[in-house]
Amino acid sequence: MTTDQIHIREVGLRDGLQMVSTFLSTEQKLEWCRRMRAAGCTEIEVTSFVPAHIVAQFADAADVARGALAIEGLKASALVPNLKGAQRAFETGLQQVHYVLSASNEHNLKNVRRSTAESVEDFRRIVKFRDESGQRSTALSAGVATAFGCTVAGRVDESAVLDLVSQLLECGADEIAIADTVGYANPAQVRRLMRNVLSLTGDKPVICHFHDTRGLGLANVTAALDVGIRRFDSSLGGLGGCPFAPNATGNINTEDTVFLMESQGLKTGIDIDALLDIRKTLTEWLPNEPFTGAIARAGLPKTCAV
Amino acid sequence: MTTDQIHIREVGLRDGLQMVSTFLSTEQKLEWCRRMRAAGCTEIEVTSFVPAHIVAQFADAADVARGALAIEGLKASALVPNLKGAQRAFETGLQQVHYVLSASNEHNLKNVRRSTAESVEDFRRIVKFRDESGQRSTALSAGVATAFGCTVAGRVDESAVLDLVSQLLECGADEIAIADTVGYANPAQVRRLMRNVLSLTGDKPVICHFHDTRGLGLANVTAALDVGIRRFDSSLGGLGGCPFAPNATGNINTEDTVFLMESQGLKTGIDIDALLDIRKTLTEWLPNEPFTGAIARAGLPKTCAV
Numbered sequence: 001m002t003t004d005q006i007h008i009r010e011v012g013l014r015d016g017l018q019m020v021s022t023f024l025s026t027e028q029k030l031e032w033c034r035r036m037r038a039a040g041c042t043e044i045e046v047t048s049f050v051p052a053h054i055v056a057q058f059a060d061a062a063d064v065a066r067g068a069l070a071i072e073g074l075k076a077s078a079l080v081p082n083l084k085g086a087q088r089a090f091e092t093g094l095q096q097v098h099y100v101l102s103a104s105n106e107h108n109l110k111n112v113r114r115s116t117a118e119s120v121e122d123f124r125r126i127v128k129f130r131d132e133s134g135q136r137s138t139a140l141s142a143g144v145a146t147a148f149g150c151t152v153a154g155r156v157d158e159s160a161v162l163d164l165v166s167q168l169l170e171c172g173a174d175e176i177a178i179a180d181t182v183g184y185a186n187p188a189q190v191r192r193l194m195r196n197v198l199s200l201t202g203d204k205p206v207i208c209h210f211h212d213t214r215g216l217g218l219a220n221v222t223a224a225l226d227v228g229i230r231r232f233d234s235s236l237g238g239l240g241g242c243p244f245a246p247n248a249t250g251n252i253n254t255e256d257t258v259f260l261m262e263s264q265g266l267k268t269g270i271d272i273d274a275l276l277d278i279r280k281t282l283t284e285w286l287p288n289e290p291f292t293g294a295i296a297r298a299g300l301p302k303t304c305a306v
Numbered sequence: 307m308t309t310d311q312i313h314i315r316e317v318g319l320r321d322g323l324q325m326v327s328t329f330l331s332t333e334q335k336l337e338w339c340r341r342m343r344a345a346g347c348t349e350i351e352v353t354s355f356v357p358a359h360i361v362a363q364f365a366d367a368a369d370v371a372r373g374a375l376a377i378e379g380l381k382a383s384a385l386v387p388n389l390k391g392a393q394r395a396f397e398t399g400l401q402q403v404h405y406v407l408s409a410s411n412e413h414n415l416k417n418v419r420r421s422t423a424e425s426v427e428d429f430r431r432i433v434k435f436r437d438e439s440g441q442r443s444t445a446l447s448a449g450v451a452t453a454f455g456c457t458v459a460g461r462v463d464e465s466a467v468l469d470l471v472s473q474l475l476e477c478g479a480d481e482i483a484i485a486d487t488v489g490y491a492n493p494a495q496v497r498r499l500m501r502n503v504l505s506l507t508g509d510k511p512v513i514c515h516f517h518d519t520r521g522l523g524l525a526n527v528t529a530a531l532d533v534g535i536r537r538f539d540s541s542l543g544g545l546g547g548c549p550f551a552p553n554a555t556g557n558i559n560t561e562d563t564v565f566l567m568e569s570q571g572l573k574t575g576i577d578i579d580a581l582l583d584i585r586k587t588l589t590e591w592l593p594n595e596p597f598t599g600a601i602a603r604a605g606l607p608k609t610c611a612v
Contacts (some may be wrong), residue, residue, distance in 0.1 A: 188570035215562040215600030216527040248604035256521040264494035294521030298554035300411040302460040
């Protein structure tokens, strides 16, 4: 069932930048993408088609998407908050579009001002629009956020997450993403939930999106690897922080995640030294942002061939 | 074979303080011990019987040991570098004494100026001295440092580690400690090595000592838990850094380790809020030291009853 091939999807340009008040230019964003591709990264969530009045950083979403599509060998994707955003994304011809709803109804209401059930119907409309407009080459990924707990509602029932996964598959999702949006997950919970998710998804790819807010990010990746997950989101330099816990870390760090994989013989195809070079440029572009990461501080071990 | 009872041994007073240039008074060290015990921690490595001219912080080792022995319900232990240090430790009546040698001969030579083989014979003399002086109530723990790799020698053969474990058991070790002194371990390696160590140790307790130098500390704990390890060293606030990688983190952080355990239903008996209070005092005592820890930054999740 398992392979040693790992897919790392860089989400710093979306989940990272949405927390950042300094604007990067379209050209800077595309330089980041090009250098990530040159470092061996083949999947990048390049932007979000959220309205510019909500997140001004993404006002250039269509330009970034089109620029990223010109990078050879890169699977470029974007987040969309609703049908309108999806329509804008489809127009660019992106290879993949991500739609996310929250397992916590309270979180979903706060985030997109509609219930989780309404968000499922919204996703169904997105699939229908894509199919009817003849854009089936764009894969539709459906994500379940706050799948391991919620800062608003607290506990989230595993059965609610699994039920949502079933509904999203039934709607026509091409991929399922499971997100620990607020850094509540623990390894035992990850093993249990992801095993059950995999029992529903058949041949469809499943990706885990972990945050390191409470220090368990790579422990949770380890648990997910155990049960066969081979796809992970991460953010270069851990860029992004956590909107729900000031001063706390956000997404798991790309270079540390790649190190976790490569050090134990799993293959990401990504060069860590090249990542550290890109990280250095980012710290210059975004001097006021906190960057995380152990490998950037301590360096690679002598034993490591990556 | 496995239980959900976890033993956390606080090593901040030894592995942490040995890196710290600010002196804590004997009374401060004992206050730390007393408050850790009140927080539910029952095992503390309270000091090191290394000569004061090598680490001045430990000039009060005997006083700290005697003071810690007066704390009800606490298993107090200390590190000893050689027979002379062990004799000083035995005089205090400590419940446990730790002796550590390095699987990397190069590291051992650098650290204690003798070969690993000579260190094994030194440990044999310590056991003999203890037995002949009628101090069998002091348990002798033998640790293998650089068990997952070495900053001097690079790769360390697993067979060399296992051979040392066998020799130390044959000498009469009451406990085996396996240490990732420089933060080189990865989860796959931890599972493989620790499974093999456990196949040698029978009923003797086995403890893992991980550093978080390259960000994999809690991922490695997760891997060790998987194969049945239930004892771990950690340092409050991650105090200590890493002598081999400036600016890098050192020991895994106690409060984050307790969170990792309790969040998945494993029982440490330790109260995280009480740990955060002690950590606060430590940051006041040692204002120039770097402290690590995600829980201290982000807080406990709403879902967590600990």
